[in-house]
Amino acid sequence: MTLDDRAATAVEAARPRTENPGLMSLGMDGFAGFVNRMDQMRRALADLTELGDATVVKGAARLSAQLDQVEPSITFIGQVKAGKTSLINAMAGWPGLLPADVNPWTSVVTSIHLSPSWATAAAGANFRFFDPQEWDRLVEKGGRMGELASRAGAEEELEKVRRQVERMREKSKGRLGRRFELLLGQEHRYGTFDEAMVERYVCLGDDFEDDEGEPFDMRGRFADITKSADLMVDHANVPFKLCLRDTPGVNDTFLMREQITIGAIRDSRLCVLVLSAHQALSTVDMALIRLISAVKAREVVIFVNRIDELSDPAAQVAEIRESIRATLRKHEGPAEAPILFGSAVWGQHALQGTLAQMSEDSRAALDALARHDGLDGGAAAATPEDVWTASGIPALYRALGERVAEGIGGEAIDRIARSVGNLARGVTAAQRSIGLAVADGQAVHLDIPRLARELDAIEARATLALETAYDAQRQAFCVRLDRSHHNFLDRATAALIEHLEKYGEGTVWSYEPTGLRLLLRSACQVFGKRIQDDARAILETAAAEVSATYRAAFGLDQTLAIEPPEPPRLNPPVAIAQTIALDVKGTWWRRWWLRRKGYRSFASEFYKMISAETAPILDELSHDHAEAIRTDLMRTLATFLEEQREIVTALAEKAAPTPDDLGAALGYQARAERLRQIEGVVATMRQQAA
Template sequence: MKDESGLSALHSAATDASNVHLLKIGFEGLEGFLAKTNDLDSVLRDLSEMDDANTRKSAIALQKQLHALEPSVTMVGQVKSGKTSLVNAMVGYPNLLPADVNPWTSVVTSLHIDPTASKSSNRAKFKFFDQDEWSRLIEKGGRMGELASRAGADEELEKVKQQVEEMREKSRTRLGRRFELLLGQEHDYDSFDEELIKRYVCLGDDFGDDDTSTSTDGRFADITKSADLFMQRAEVPLKLCIRDTPGVNDTFMMREQITIRAIRDSRICVVVLSAHQALSTVDMALIRLISNIKSREVIIFVNRIDELSDPATQIDEIEQSIRETLRTHNGPADAQIIFGSAYWAGNALSATLNCLSPDSAQSLLNWAEKTLHASKKIDTPQELVWKLSGIPSLYAALSERISEGIGQDAIEKIARCASNLAKGIEAASHRLASCPDGAPTFCMDKQTLLSELERIETRSLRKLETDFETLVSSYHSRLERSHKSFLERATASLVMHLEKYGEDVIWTYEPTGLRLLLRSAYQIFGANTQKMTKDLFDSAARDISEIYKQAFGLEDNFEIEAPVPSRVPPPIVIGQTIALDIKGNWWKNWWQRKRGYQAYAANFNEMIMAETDPIVRDLKVTQVASVQNDATSTLKQFLAEQRSTLLGFGEHGGCNQEDFDGIFGSPETEGRLNAMKNTIANLARDAA
């Protein structure tokens, strides 16, 4: 027997215009992280108030880094999973992004939330595909066209070409002569609303010319590559970027390429599934992508539980099914799974609970009986529904990962730089205190100091480059061996199949083995790179520490903090769709057109080599360049900071106590430094 009084309470909810205060619920897990950022900000503010120009400049730069921290969350999902509706609910605008876009739409929409901005600073930026990207689509039909062309799938290729031509002509009709001129351009707006967004990310069906058109929906959507919306949300406690991706299931596989890049740029990925679909072989493209991300960085949100007749019972079964599918297909089996409803969340935000359908309201009560527990705090109906929607649980999961992941990494990196600034001031102060006459001299002349710093920089950068060359050479060899071994095994399997079954039985071969080998090679490269980079950074920091000791006459226990090595980005491209992943009639046609076993083998080898080469090349070039560039820039920045600090203190090497107080603040400098050091030490302990 259901609680009809509960249903009445929901239907009698207040009809306030907005309940954005609900966005605060679920972010409580960020309190510890925010306290640490405030402590670090206080240290940097103290350092920025020092009268020494170099210290002040460095501290202000670090403050800007801290204030600019914007963790990003990439949303990917199944078709009809309600992903965009979920994104709208997460940012407190239930109808902001169009949730029923045409499958051709390939726009990545990034929602940049800033609690400190003013509402008047809301703005939007839209980027269009450039000429090369558009030409690839038009001339080759995107990834799908390239694949079909290699496979000799004439029928499929013709379909792709027809669809491309249709899309091109519709775009020309909508945009006229401006069509080509817009490619590679940007449109910026000082504000935005739902109608503006629809012009860029939602495809309409019929458009007239500029004079006769009655709708501007989707006017630029064919050529829009990305949309950035900047908005104020005081209820969200930190800057956050929520990135809505187009998915992985469009005709031309453009979406897949765009989504791969979006995931690679984020530390957290939310996979949105429909409660009616769970995970199946249809979603293998999705599973392949997330299988290359650490389980801790993947959150699975099962949406649309409002459409389940008995969520209290069905949800356990759905979760078991999802986990079994992930285990079977090498996905992130330990990923956190959250169940909820963007539909419920939207109604809670809009104060329209009385608009829930009877079936949805009944599902809500069914889910409430299983998940809500009695508490002293009495929630409003909107708060109850908001919690049942799963959004607060999703916020809590994001808060944990920000606090322990990208947020903590940023704090550790900036805190080490702040610690080095404080240690520099302390070193100069120590030198002053060690001189009875109060007029210390710098123990190293400027030219010697410059020479030593140059020697450290040259040696460190050269070693970094040499060590990378060694690691990359070994990594490339491992990738090439894996690639060659896979092609040999697959070709041998094909020949064996033909000898046993002939040409009428279609042969299939899973590329999972190749992906596992490539992933293993990349993981080994990543681990070796992290160790090598850390060792080199530690060595550079020891060399700088020695200069401090010589220049200021310090004890042996003085140490400069080494920079933190950057995270190795996940190899998302390994999950890219290749020919062997696609099962369909065009494969059958391809086999039947070949004549002779050698033709099968040679053509197969050639086609799969062409299909997999881009993946291997991306792992060799793009991923390696990202890791090496990060390491090089981090090292250069560290050395530049130390050069600036040491040269600055060298210029003050002959100052007396009064001069020192004038440069570094006041007679209370030592007390302030101790307070800073204690704060930084506490942050370091938390990091450990």
């Protein structure tokens, strides 16, 4: 059997296998408002489908498909040994799905796509490998850390990185043999999967043979080169599609995983920072603070795991919470983010029905918490539901539910609601025009080519206006970025000279780059707000012009108003969070310092190194970050106007019907009443959401 044959072999159905899967419903009530809005929207689309012609039905089907594809994504980041993966497994209702003992070396971002049983989703798993360019960057330059060390002139550190890279490359070739280079840039797809398959791609092992006789099922066989894994899981207790994304740590030798995690956060709207109850007492990793600081506080939830290992969790929680808040305030983190406490271990035992198999310490902690919460009999009397609640997972789901409804989920439904309202209003316009014609005993004559030309002209004007506004705001953005960069470098260099004058060259100086990150974040916020304001005005003008065009074509009054789409949300500028030279406190920085001689040498070389080290961040913000905003804006405008063309196409199919045809086939008065009801439902939903 070839490698491809084995890759295509089905394993078993991707469904959670636990004793108490119904526990997942506890906590899902936090999504009730969001689910209710989705159901209302589905009913409105069904009504619209019944009333519309073939083209309107097509538009409604497209919007229904968009609604079915709404999948809020939640990215989990955390400290080493915080139990992040165990927490995700419990939240997915599948203990053991992802290996919790993954070697810290692994760089895989694993996304678990939870889908309700009724949803039609692509089943199975998809594993993507690093492409040759990414691998070459690691091998030739030692990743981000190698580039940093090279700029700093830290030859010893650079050589150490190169040796580690070489060992990793030889190990990977040992695992994969001749297939190593062939697999780069490729992916493996499966119709179904199990835990053993997941371990082959995301969990590193050390037992392998050097020849091609090694077993295909070997643990960690592909883990060295796997970049991402997507697992599709059916779950009866999940009311809508939801993605739980597990990320690698951020403190690896090559800073490769930091880059990968930054990309994962950029693609998500919600972020859960998982801390250990023991580590959280002292400090939060600075790399993690930098990451969550790039995300809005309302989109961050902090979960303190492993309270099952505390001697008295009820009494210690307040102390831990205040310690975390103080650390976040000190380092400009999201100090107002909610902080929840729990235990993934308790959650897994509750799901598996293995409460009797808890460790003695875990049971003692649960007993202390149960008695504090007033449960007679303590842990001995606790039901799986009690333990599941104590695990903190229901509370975490409820916190996430609020944020989904307010954020990405609510925005997605609102976007679809606007389109549904516009589609209903377009059909209403046609019906009213037809109704007037029937009343006069006249046929309906619409100049469809002229309508299409006017829509093209509206799009051309709006596109030009949007391009012009974007170019102007991006230019101002780049100026602000450069000014922030140079101001930081001038202040840092001045602080260095002051240090040298005060303490001389024998004392190593340090300087925090937090100021630079705050300046860059402020520049991104100003750019985002201004371009969204410009885009909102342009979209409103385009919608007003479309409305006027319809009114003129149908001979209607001022009551017809097409609603513009909202400008797309902006991805967080997480590139700001990446490690730079001033974040590194290792021995190489001391060696760099001691090799400098003379104040002028210190100042000029420091300025040059930090300028080169931070320049890639500015490039990322001014190019990739800004271009992504432009792409989303243009897509929003194009989608909006394409929807209007669908309405025009629907009207073209009704060109010049006779009054008798209309009265018999359309029943326009009854249909008009139903359409008003649909518009009313959509308007009520929007008001309630606001």
